[in-house]
Amino acid sequence: MSSESGSSSQKPTGKDGEKKRPRKVQDVNIALRRAYESAIDETIPDSMLDLLNKLN
Numbered sequence: 623m624s625s626e627s628g629s630s631s632q633k634p635t636g637k638d639g640e641k642k643r644p645r646k647v648q649d650v651n652i653a654l655r656r657a658y659e660s661a662i663d664e665t666i667p668d669s670m671l672d673l674l675n676k677l678n
Contacts, residue, residue: 643651
């Protein structure tokens with residue numbers, strides 16, 4: 623068999639890929655993306671910054 627026959631097992635990427643995935647998978651992806659973005663937006667506490675500065 624050629625490698626093209628297995629192409630259906632490849633996961634689509636980007637927005638087109640999410641449209642082809644089951645709704646539950648889309649919901650999980652959205653929830654993970656929101657959690658990641660909220661973690662990125664959090665400020666680093668001063669006590670943590672002080673500890674990191676002591677490592678320098």
